Amino acid sequence: MPKAKKPKVAVWKFASCDGCQLSLLDCEDELLAVADAVEIAYFLEASRAVVKGPYDISLVEGSITTPHDAERIQEVRRVSKFLITIGACATAGGIQALRNFKDVKEFISIVYARPEYISTLEKSTPIAEHVKVDFELRGCPVNKYQLLEVINAFLNRRKPNVPSYSVCLECKRRGTPCVMVARGTPCLGPVTQAGCGAICPAYHRGCYGCFGPKETPNTASLSAWWRKLGVQEQDLVRAFRGFNAYAEPFRKESEAYEQQ
Amino acid sequence: MVGEQVLIERTDFQRLLDALHQRGYNVIGPTVHDGAIIYSEIASVEDLPIGWTDEHEAGRYRLKRRNDQALFGYVVGPYSWKKFLYPPVLSLWKAKKTGKSFEVVPNTDEPPQYAFIGVRSCELHAIFIQDRVFTNGKFTDPHYQARRQKIFIVAVNCVQAGGTCFCVSMKTGPKATVGFDLALTEIIDDQRHYFVVEVGTEKGAEILQKVPTKRAQPDDIQTAKERIAQAAQHMGRQLDTTNIKELLYRNLEHPRWDEVATRCLTCANCTMVCPTCFCTTVEDVTDLTGTEAERVRRWDSCFTLDFSYIHGGSVRASAKSRYRQWLTHKLASWIDQFGTSGCVGCGRCITWCPVGIDITEEVRAIRQSELNRTQ
Numbered sequence A: 001m002p003k004a005k006k007p008k009v010a011v012w013k014f015a016s017c018d019g020c021q022l023s024l025l026d027c028e029d030e031l032l033a034v035a036d037a038v039e040i041a042y043f044l045e046a047s048r049a050v051v052k053g054p055y056d057i058s059l060v061e062g063s064i065t066t067p068h069d070a071e072r073i074q075e076v077r078r079v080s081k082f083l084i085t086i087g088a089c090a091t092a093g094g095i096q097a098l099r100n101f102k103d104v105k106e107f108i109s110i111v112y113a114r115p116e117y118i119s120t121l122e123k124s125t126p127i128a129e130h131v132k133v134d135f136e137l138r139g140c141p142v143n144k145y146q147l148l149e150v151i152n153a154f155l156n157r158r159k160p161n162v163p164s165y166s167v168c169l170e171c172k173r174r175g176t177p178c179v180m181v182a183r184g185t186p187c188l189g190p191v192t193q194a195g196c197g198a199i200c201p202a203y204h205r206g207c208y209g210c211f212g213p214k215e216t217p218n219t220a221s222l223s224a225w226w227r228k229l230g231v232q233e234q235d236l237v238r239a240f241r242g243f244n245a246y247a248e249p250f251r252k253e254s255e256a257y258e259q260q
Numbered sequence B: 001m002v003g004e005q006v007l008i009e010r011t012d013f014q015r016l017l018d019a020l021h022q023r024g025y026n027v028i029g030p031t032v033h034d035g036a037i038i039y040s041e042i043a044s045v046e047d048l049p050i051g052w053t054d055e056h057e058a059g060r061y062r063l064k065r066r067n068d069q070a071l072f073g074y075v076v077g078p079y080s081w082k083k084f085l086y087p088p089v090l091s092l093w094k095a096k097k098t099g100k101s102f103e104v105v106p107n108t109d110e111p112p113q114y115a116f117i118g119v120r121s122c123e124l125h126a127i128f129i130q131d132r133v134f135t136n137g138k139f140t141d142p143h144y145q146a147r148r149q150k151i152f153i154v155a156v157n158c159v160q161a162g163g164t165c166f167c168v169s170m171k172t173g174p175k176a177t178v179g180f181d182l183a184l185t186e187i188i189d190d191q192r193h194y195f196v197v198e199v200g201t202e203k204g205a206e207i208l209q210k211v212p213t214k215r216a217q218p219d220d221i222q223t224a225k226e227r228i229a230q231a232a233q234h235m236g237r238q239l240d241t242t243n244i245k246e247l248l249y250r251n252l253e254h255p256r257w258d259e260v261a262t263r264c265l266t267c268a269n270c271t272m273v274c275p276t277c278f279c280t281t282v283e284d285v286t287d288l289t290g291t292e293a294e295r296v297r298r299w300d301s302c303f304t305l306d307f308s309y310i311h312g313g314s315v316r317a318s319a320k321s322r323y324r325q326w327l328t329h330k331l332a333s334w335i336d337q338f339g340t341s342g343c344v345g346c347g348r349c350i351t352w353c354p355v356g357i358d359i360t361e362e363v364r365a366i367r368q369s370e371l372n373r374t375q
């Protein structure tokens, strides 16, 4: 194959912790191959060199929390052919979306000495609420193999193998005895999308829901079972208000128990 | 000799494992791991779950100490032998780009030669059922067959039943009757700890030559029989299989499916732990440059949306349709497809369902509603 022009990749940051971008740098063994296959045109976390757009792939990390960012994401969309959100912030609003359940103005007046300098939106929202997104990659942080898989699939013009079923499938394929059944440890795995490789149950912990709601999540049935395991209602609210608190099925479930 | 019954003392049990190891077998047996009894590589008798038992209820499993030193004093763990005969993840082939074409390199890795220690009767039946699926003439799965052909099976007859067991209903236990090389019944009384061993094949007889054995006396054989009969009387569950296929086929629109759908998480655990479920998906992956590709097979389940995805969407979008597919495949359409039930009554799907959905209870509800109507 004649060496075609390498696709230009940009990595953008909005309200986030940088963990997902770091997952890309964390692809140590594969990083050279990635650098060989694409031109990293804009990636401030890794390099200050900036190549002008338009970009073939934009990886977007972070949620929209300020009026400025709400405008900036429009610009990113304009210069991007294929826009992929990476991580719970960009895909569901992130942990900072906990503000969505409260009054932000109150926080600001408590936390900051000069609240008038703070320009912020009332809600932390996912990128897809602002612009069209071509692919959403879940996780807090994203799984580096899934990230590579998405880039790889894009480069080879195929569908990425990123399933939307439950963590339980990964847990069982891995051979972990279920922590909920064998230990009575509450686990969000049955309503959470696979992708992490079911790490927490392998270390005797329940799933924290980092990859957000799976396809057709039955949160009500899981909550009812958690109640039988002795979980209090306020703890159920907390469990669903993690990194994906604002993803609709988790949001509704936490609200259902908050009202009670 | 085949058909003969002999005794092995507990103190000589290690010799059986040694004989298998010497024969080059990769010996797999029960062991305590992560709070459950799972099947894993066994180096010595010390690796077995000595003095442990397991309690089963719908959605609940706990290990408990026994008041004796039984080697096989538990029922069944979450993972069946399926994970060895039909691995959860398997590379099927790789392909390399060669100029304008590509070259396919099949996975010809020689699978290990396994000896399974502690195969329960229901699990033996599950293996026979998978044989019908995978080694059925024209549609043979070479990977399954390669593993299956070489296994050595040491069955263990159940002398206690678990809280979710119903092998008696499914006519698959608790005594192993065919398909084993050796079948053990563990007997512990005040004085002795020993095994009554039934020889199933020449291969089994040959291995026994390396192990100190005695002739089994009629008394020993009788004791073994009684213990197994006890297990048969203490099944934790029952399933009435009378005309079960017709019962389910005429109730495909029964309101019970809607009810169970409110509880079912569509998490797929039941299908993963079921020793007969055989569904997989294949994933094609490439390297970044597109010069190499690989096809990987992974366990899949009729509980995922992708499983029934065809152009335009998933055929089974609702939880109701997915639960119904699972239950009716196990107990009804399996009979049309393969000539046997797809369920051996091992109870795993009941124990390991995170919300305790019970296949026997679901069938009972449907059957009962018909009886109520005719009364």
Ligand code: SF4
Pocket (backbone or CB within 6 Å): A167, A168, A169, A171, A172, A176, A177, A178, A179, A180, A181, A187, A188, A189, A190, A198, A201, A206, A207, B269, B354
């Ligand atoms: S431990 Fe959690 S993720 Fe694993 S099978 Fe159980 S419920 Fe599912």
Ligand code: SF4
Pocket (backbone or CB within 6 Å): B270, B273, B274, B275, B276, B330, B342, B343, B344, B345, B346, B347, B348, B349, B350, B359
């Ligand atoms: S359907 Fe349930 S009880 Fe029947 S064989 Fe499968 S796991 Fe065992």
Ligand code: SF4
Pocket (backbone or CB within 6 Å): B271, B276, B277, B278, B279, B300, B301, B302, B303, B325, B326, B327, B329, B330
């Ligand atoms: S019940 Fe579902 S997963 Fe199991 S064999 Fe049938 S279709 Fe496959």
Ligand code: SF4
Pocket (backbone or CB within 6 Å): B263, B264, B265, B266, B267, B268, B269, B270, B271, B303, B352, B353, B354, B355, B356, B357
């Ligand atoms: S029946 Fe239980 S194990 Fe099976 S998919 Fe539903 S919730 Fe999961």
